[in-house]
Amino acid sequence: MSLAFTRFKQWLDRLSFRTGIVVAALCAICYIVSFAPILLPISATTKGVLWAVFFGLAKTFQYAALLILGTAGLTRIKAIFKCPK
Numbered sequence: 001m002s003l004a005f006t007r008f009k010q011w012l013d014r015l016s017f018r019t020g021i022v023v024a025a026l027c028a029i030c031y032i033v034s035f036a037p038i039l040l041p042i043s044a045t046t047k048g049v050l051w052a053v054f055f056g057l058a059k060t061f062q063y064a065a066l067l068i069l070g071t072a073g074l075t076r077i078k079a080i081f082k083c084p085k
Contacts, residue, residue: 012067017076020068023061030058 034054037047069077 015068017069017073020065020073021077023068024065027058027061027065030054030061034058 031054034051034057037050040047066074
C-alpha cells in the first residue's frame with residue numbers, strides 16, 4: 001500500500017460514529033436535491049448539470065460514510081432500527 005493511502009485510512013479510522021451518521025445524512029440530502037430540479041422551470045441543460053453535480057456529491061458522501069462507519073457502525077445502525085420481537 002502507498003503511504004498516502006495508509007495515512008488516509010488512518011485519518012478515516014479516527015473519525016467518530018457521529019461523523020459517519022452526519023455524512024450519511026448529507027448523502028440523503030444530496031440525493032433529494034439532485035432530483036428536485038425536475039420540478040423547476042429551468043432548461044434541460046441546467047437540470048442535467050445540477051443532477052450530475054448533486055448526484056456525484058451524494059455518491060461521494062455515500063462511500064465516505066461507509067468508510068467512516070465500517071462494519072461495526074453498520075451493525076450498530078441496524079440494531080437501532082431493529083424492531084423488538
